[in-house]
Amino acid sequence: MILVWLMLILFAGGIGAWLAESRGSEHPRAVALCAILLDLFLVVMMLVAPEAIGLSADTVAQLGQGGDWLVLYEADWIPRFGVSFIFGADGLSLLLIGLTVFLGLMALGSAWGEIHERSGFFYFNLLWTLAGVIGVFTALDLFLFFFFWEVMLIPMYFIIAIWGHENKHYAAMKFFIFTQVSGLLMLLSILVLAYYHYLASGEVSFSYFDLLGTDIPPEISMLVMLGFFLAFATKLPAVPLHNWLPDAHSQAPTAGSVILAGILLKTGAYGLIRFAVPLFPEESLSFAPVAMTMGVISILYTAVVAFAQNDLKRLIAYTSVSHMGFVLVGVYSWNPQGVQGAVMTMLAHGFSAAALFMLAGGLQHRIHTRDMDKMGGFWGVAPKMGFMALFFTVAAVGMPGLGNFVGEFLVLLGSFRVNILLTSFAALGLVVAAVYSLIVIQKVFHGKNKNNYVMADLSTVEMLCFALMMIGLIWMGMYPQTMLDMAQPTLESLGVVFP
Amino acid sequence: MSSEALIDLLQIILLTVTSVVVMVTTAFKRDHGLINSLTQAGLFASLLIFVFVDPILPLQVTPLLIFDEYSLFFSTLIIVGAIAVTALAYPYFEKHNEQNEEFYILVVTGTLGGVVLASSNHFVSLFLGMEMIGISLYAMIAYPIHAKVVAKHPLEAAIKYMILSGIASGMMLFGMALIYAMLGTFEFNSLATATAALTGDNNPVLLTGYMLIIAGMAFKLSLVPFHIWTPDVYEGAPVPVTAYLATISKAAMVAVALRLILNARAFDYPQITVVLSLMAAASMIFGNLLALMQNNVKRLFAYSSIAHLGYLMVVVISAAVVPDMLSIESMSYYIAAYFLMSLGGFAVTSAISNSGKELDMISDYRGLFWRNPWLATVMIVVLFSLAGIPLTAGFIGKFYIFNTGVEGGLWFLLTMLIIGSSIGLYYYLRLIYTMLQPAADGLKNDPAGAAIPMGTNAVLGVMTLAIIYLGVYPMPLITRLQSLASIF
Numbered sequence: 010m011i012l013v014w015l016m017l018i019l020f021a022g023g024i025g026a027w028l029a030e031s032r033g034s035e036h037p038r039a040v041a042l043c044a045i046l047l048d049l050f051l052v053v054m055m056l057v058a059p060e061a062i063g064l065s066a067d068t069v070a071q072l073g074q075g076g077d078w079l080v081l082y083e084a085d086w087i088p089r090f091g092v093s094f095i096f097g098a099d100g101l102s103l104l105l106i107g108l109t110v111f112l113g114l115m116a117l118g119s120a121w122g123e124i125h126e127r128s129g130f131f132y133f134n135l136l137w138t139l140a141g142v143i144g145v146f147t148a149l150d151l152f153l154f155f156f157f158w159e160v161m162l163i164p165m166y167f168i169i170a171i172w173g174h175e176n177k178h179y180a181a182m183k184f185f186i187f188t189q190v191s192g193l194l195m196l197l198s199i200l201v202l203a204y205y206h207y208l209a210s211g212e213v214s215f216s217y218f219d220l221l222g223t224d225i226p227p228e229i230s231m232l233v234m235l236g237f238f239l240a241f242a243t244k245l246p247a248v249p250l251h252n253w254l255p256d257a258h259s260q261a262p263t264a265g266s267v268i269l270a271g272i273l274l275k276t277g278a279y280g281l282i283r284f285a286v287p288l289f290p291e292e293s294l295s296f297a298p299v300a301m302t303m304g305v306i307s308i309l310y311t312a313v314v315a316f317a318q319n320d321l322k323r324l325i326a327y328t329s330v331s332h333m334g335f336v337l338v339g340v341y342s343w344n345p346q347g348v349q350g351a352v353m354t355m356l357a358h359g360f361s362a363a364a365l366f367m368l369a370g371g372l373q374h375r376i377h378t379r380d381m382d383k384m385g386g387f388w389g390v391a392p393k394m395g396f397m398a399l400f401f402t403v404a405a406v407g408m409p410g411l412g413n414f415v416g417e418f419l420v421l422l423g424s425f426r427v428n429i430l431l432t433s434f435a436a437l438g439l440v441v442a443a444v445y446s447l448i449v450i451q452k453v454f455h456g457k458n459k460n461n462y463v464m465a466d467l468s469t470v471e472m473l474c475f476a477l478m479m480i481g482l483i484w485m486g487m488y489p490q491t492m493l494d495m496a497q498p499t500l501e502s503l504g505v506v507f508p
Numbered sequence: 509m510s511s512e513a514l515i516d517l518l519q520i521i522l523l524t525v526t527s528v529v530v531m532v533t534t535a536f537k538r539d540h541g542l543i544n545s546l547t548q549a550g551l552f553a554s555l556l557i558f559v560f561v562d563p564i565l566p567l568q569v570t571p572l573l574i575f576d577e578y579s580l581f582f583s584t585l586i587i588v589g590a591i592a593v594t595a596l597a598y599p600y601f602e603k604h605n606e607q608n609e610e611f612y613i614l615v616v617t618g619t620l621g622g623v624v625l626a627s628s629n630h631f632v633s634l635f636l637g638m639e640m641i642g643i644s645l646y647a648m649i650a651y652p653i654h655a656k657v658v659a660k661h662p663l664e665a666a667i668k669y670m671i672l673s674g675i676a677s678g679m680m681l682f683g684m685a686l687i688y689a690m691l692g693t694f695e696f697n698s699l700a701t702a703t704a705a706l707t708g709d710n711n712p713v714l715l716t717g718y719m720l721i722i723a724g725m726a727f728k729l730s731l732v733p734f735h736i737w738t739p740d741v742y743e744g745a746p747v748p749v750t751a752y753l754a755t756i757s758k759a760a761m762v763a764v765a766l767r768l769i770l771n772a773r774a775f776d777y778p779q780i781t782v783v784l785s786l787m788a789a790a791s792m793i794f795g796n797l798l799a800l801m802q803n804n805v806k807r808l809f810a811y812s813s814i815a816h817l818g819y820l821m822v823v824v825i826s827a828a829v830v831p832d833m834l835s836i837e838s839m840s841y842y843i844a845a846y847f848l849m850s851l852g853g854f855a856v857t858s859a860i861s862n863s864g865k866e867l868d869m870i871s872d873y874r875g876l877f878w879r880n881p882w883l884a885t886v887m888i889v890v891l892f893s894l895a896g897i898p899l900t901a902g903f904i905g906k907f908y909i910f911n912t913g914v915e916g917g918l919w920f921l922l923t924m925l926i927i928g929s930s931i932g933l934y935y936y937l938r939l940i941y942t943m944l945q946p947a948a949d950g951l952k953n954d955p956a957g958a959a960i961p962m963g964t965n966a967v968l969g970v971m972t973l974a975i976i977y978l979g980v981y982p983m984p985l986i987t988r989l990q991s992l993a994s995i996f
Binding site: 087160162185186193196200 | 878892895897898899903907910911914915922926929930933934937938940941944982983986987990
């Protein structure tokens with residue numbers, strides 16, 4: 010039930026924020042802050058002291074799949090289709106829920122001083138997106154999963170379409186259509202899966218546990234798997250399905266970019282780990298080379314494209330695709346190192362990309378442009394900002410000691426055992442990353458301040474956000490075992506063989 | 509006639525009485541409000557009658573009509589639609605037109621035709637019901653002909669609809685005649701046995717008969733390539749009538765079409781499946797493609813309804829391969845969802861158009877979300893539902909179609925469905941985006957901000973709640989549909 014509460018608090022907080030607008034445009038953000046803090050508190054309690062919030066041993070249900078499920082919640086929804094509410098969280102889900110709520114807080118921080126117009130509706134959408142994402146990370150009924158998969162889109166669409174920048178119509182539309190269409194393919198696959206389960210067992214069900222191990226005739230099983238893969242690869246995104254991302258990220262308001270890059274992309278990776286591979290183990294095995302090649306192409310191609318951008322947010326967007334390429338490679342190498350690396354990359358990229366988007370958004374808010382050719386010498390004007398930018402850029406490049414390094418290193422280690430050639434190419438990504446990252450620092454913070462921009466340095470709220478994310482990244486880099494230990498039982502139960 | 513039969517006929521009798529009462533009252537006292545309330549009362553009475561009197565189901569009453577759960581479901585839907593249209597019509601006509609009273613006679617007779625169609629299992633009652641709706645509609649479309657400011661060209665729309673629908677009726681009659689010539693019966697239930705008694709498979713005359721009937725029905729349902737009248741008539745007619753046309757006349761026709769097809773085992777002819785599949789695919793693709801180019805919301809709804817009827821045909825075609833029960837259940841759910849969405853959408857259009865002319869261009873919706881959040885929210889819910897996004901009835905409807913299609917293995921149609929709905933997303937989102945834009949200065953003081961009439965508000969509220977309720981908690985309706993599906 011605690012998982013349901015997590016979502017309900019956000020849903021209710023969203024409505025509360027909307028209503029609070031009538032009392033003044035500053036009220037909604039306070040309501041939103043309360044809701045997110047409450048959620049964060051619950052998540053922390055779940056991790057640290059489950060007994061204190063009433064999670065005793067018997068609510069930690071043991072299910073036949075071997076893994077530990079913290080708090081499983083089940084209730085009927087549409088018995089006609091065997092659809093029920095099944096929410097469950099294991100280590101992997103909890104990590105990602107933690108990431109979601111934390112980055113939700115960061116997004117709130119970046120919207121704090123930026124969104125004044127129609128703030129009630131903005132925070133409504135922000136909280137509903139977060140609730141939808143938590144739903145995706147916990148739903149264990151495929152119908153329910155699809156439901157949340159679509160639900161998280163709508164508020165995000167509103168965020169881009171209303172508070173976005175100059176080309177928001179195009180970006181919002183593209184974002185929505187890409188995800189929706191690939192989602193429909195997934196829906197079709199889900200139905201085929203459920204249909205064959207029905208043929209085999211005589212029982213209609215969309216439950217994840219029932220559908221695991223369903224036999225599908227070999228001639229169509231690959232197609233069914235592809236339905237899932239396409240949906241997740243579009244969200245991830247992987248080249249050539251990444252087309253929506255640079256537009257959506259660069260046009261969204263800062264908080265929107267933070268959530269998009271930090272959380273929404275991870276739902277794609279999560280889907281691959283939780284659904285695409287475990288539901289179709291053999292098909293995935295034979296498909297792995299293709300998926301890994303896509304991953305490597307993503308890493309290299311988008312890194313090169315990123316280098317050619319002069320729009321700061323677009324550049325960061327492309328680097329996101331590049332980093333998510335590592336996740337794809339890691340997942341499809343499907344061994345402990347690879348998948349653990351993918352999970353670490355998801356978490357670390359969540360932090361670093363969110364921070365970079367906050368910096369870019371902060372810059373745009375101050376000087377009203379994202380064009381790097383117009384920038385330069387900002388270190389002198391805003392030294393704190395410069396330092397933060399340097400830190401998170403270096404993190405994104407994969408500096409040892411910070412989270413991203415652990416993730417990408419593990420991915421390469423894992424994939425090396427599967428495919429040496431592809432791994433060698435993927436490793437090149439680390440080199441290119443240094444090039445496109447340093448060019449940002451060079452163009453924006455070094456050199457001459459050509460247009461004599463004067464701007465305020467980072468505010469206290471912003472500094473607080475960045476400091477929290479720094480701590481997170483250093484923790485992940487110095488002691489990744491915390492996260493690895495949490496993810497391991499999940500991965501084992503999903504079929505990754507640990508030595 | 510037995511008393512059971514009389515009870516089953518109560519709905520039809522009440523509707524007839526209502527039309528007579530409305531007509532007579534009009535002769536004595538012209539009072540728009542009074543007549544409107546009388547009509548509403550009559551419609552409500554015929555809607556609620558079976559809450560108090562248990563109909564005996566199923567029962568064949570005279571050779572023409574059959575009353576069962578299926579007919580009851582559709583007649584309920586049709587009467588609900590008529591109530592909504594009556595509620596929308598009052599504010600709409602009150603402001604712009606004189607002498608509105610006769611309009612309600614037409615609403616009631618059209619509804620009567622719809623109820624007859626829903627319970628028809630005989631070619632004669634099929635034709636009778638169809639013409640009752642048709643003739644009422646000709647007059648309803650042209651009704652505000654003297655009020656220059658409201659609908660743009662009601663006469664043109666009415667004549668277009670009349671001529672084309674006349675052709676459709678002619679084709680259907682010819683089809684019926686051919687079938688009668690071969691089988692010697694007009695009754696749906698004896699069609700299958702009579703066909704079996706024929707010597708030789710694939711009787712060409714019989715097939716031609718069915719094809720002609722299908723063509724006639726496709727006209728009424730505006731399936732491609734018989735859709736040409738739809739956008740013009742939708743645009744030309746006054747909004748309440750457009751809502752009537754989009755919901756009642758289509759739902760009634762779909763109800764009888766499925767009953768005919770299932771009873772006659774028409775899918776034993778592979779040609780019929782092929783023709784229907786082609787029409788469905790074409791409707792899904794062209795309906796959506798043409799909707800992309802529209803700048804008028806009513807025309808947009810027209811093309812979108814073509815596409816939606818195409819989706820619906822997937823379910824009808826699936827009846828050839830999946831159990832009848834499943835396709836009836838899916839079809840009824842989708843029709844119910846479509847009903848709510850259309851009524852909700854047209855209610856918004858009519859609420860916006862209260863100023864003295866219809867504001868039905870997409871640009872008129874600019875900034876609606878900030879000018880009038882309530883109206884815009886309803887419209888957004890409707891559009892998301894039409895696009896099949898979760899939390900709405902449209903999603904469950906689409907899920908039903910997918911489910912039925914997968915069970916029937918209709919991969920070609922499912923592909924077309926995915927392509928069609930992807931295209932559809934674009935124009936739904938475009939309208940939503942327009943509403944989210946900041947309002948232009950000229951629109952600041954428009955009447956969309958003014959008070960919305962109570963009747964319209966009620967329709968808006970009921971439809972929105974129903975769409976969301978059925979999207980979140982569809983189980984009650986599904987249970988009901990399963991019981992009605994078990995009768996064939």
